[in-house]
Amino acid sequence: MPPSADVCVLLPTLNESATIADVIRAYQEAGFSNILVVDGGSGDGTRELAHEAGAAVITQSGEGKGQAIREAVEAIEADYVLMADADMTYRAEDAERMLEPLLVGDFEHVIGNRFADMEPGAMTKLNRIGNRLINRGFQFIHGEDYRDILSGYRAFRTDSFERLTLSADGFGIETEMAVECAKNGVKTEVVPITYRERPDGSATNLHPIKDGGIIFLELYRKAKTSNPLFYFGSVGLLSTASGLALAAFVIFRWVRYNIGHEIVAVGATAAILFGVQLLMFGVLADLILSLHHEQLTRIDRLEADTTPEPTTAGSDSTAAESADSSRSPPRNAE
Incomplete structure (x- = not known):
């Protein structure tokens, strides 16, 4: 990763005291100093632990992961954002792979594909089936194969995020981001990542049936303007x-x-x-x-077609000299 890269690591949290400090240290060891934790009102000391670990901490004004991400990105001044969950399921070692399409290529949004290297126990069978169905539905409706639209490991250019019309407050934010990328022609790359099992003592905030239904409804609702x-x-x-x-x-x-x-x-x-x-x-x-x-x-x-091609100063002066010589008469004309 280029040392001049202006990257902010964004970590949405809600009662992640068991893992937040380890996650922050992992990204610090990977070379990131600009780490922002946006907290949804944790009652277990998550904000204090994140601050002690060296991250900037803000408390979101609303509720839900989607609202937290929108509010946090508005406060970020960095050119690039690396978004991850604070539950140790994503590796900081994959950060360079996530950012490479943005920094080296011409992509604007990157999705980490968890199914490329999923450790045993990282996802229940019910969640795995639900993820597959949602991804197939997204591909059918929106015509893009992003492989894992529910992945929480994202990297994107801040200016490209402003082109997305996002309104989901909960876990439907990842689906909405994928739909908006497909709808607005945001150049999106998918890279393989490792997805790990949550450590002991870390409880998930995801409810498979409830949130799965919300995600399906969000996927269908967004088809109104795209399909x-x-x-x-x-x-x-x-x-x-x-x-x-x-x-x-x-x-x-x-x-x-x-x-x-x-x-x-x-x-x-x-x-x-x-x-x-x-x-x-x-x-x-x-x-x-x-x-x-x-x-x-x-x-x-x-x-x-109408955008003029840039010309160098040397070529402009050469063209001017040529024009002047074409207008002046030859020496032997007299």
Whole structure:
């Protein structure tokens, strides 16, 4: 890592007294002096231990990991941010690998892929299945394969973070960041990292069922502006299928037993009409989004074509001398 790199290590915390000091020391030994702990109101002395270990500490004004990260990044003046959890599951030794695409390449956002080297016991089977489903859903909806969108080990340029429209307060922040990167064309790289088991005495703040449901809802909600055909079409398809099933039931009962179900028939018709309208709206919204992307591409091309190429002072003086000589008459013309 270049010694001139302006990097801030960001550690969101909530009752991490068992590990916070060790995490801070690990990053200090890795060469990082700018370490910021944003605490969510811990009651176990996390803030005091972090301050004693040499980190800057702020207490977030709101609640949730997402709100903490947004508030912390606003206070960071460094050019680059390395974000990690404070529970010892991520290694400080992987920091250089995380930052390399930003410092050496032209990437703006880096995601650490935990599945590349996951130690036994680091993730429960239920969490592993949930992560796989969410990643597959993200790839299907947003068309990008980031491999591990729920990873808490991130590195990004501070100016690129400002381009992301983030509103999630809890653990949905990682999903929202991945969606916004795909939506806004933020150049994102995925690097392999090691994911370790939480040490004894360190309790997780993640609730698999509750937070998993929030993450799925966040993934679906964000599809409204990035993949409207899926967002509206999925509900429209479900409504149409339900209406057709009810209609088939009404027709069967009427033909077989000569029994009418007028109310059910009205409901089936309404469901079919509603579903078809949503499908049509999804197609139109997807068409508008495609045209919008084409217009943005054309604007970028026009800006690139009209941007003048920089010229050196030597070439300018040479061009001026050439112009002057072309205007002056030859010596033997007299």
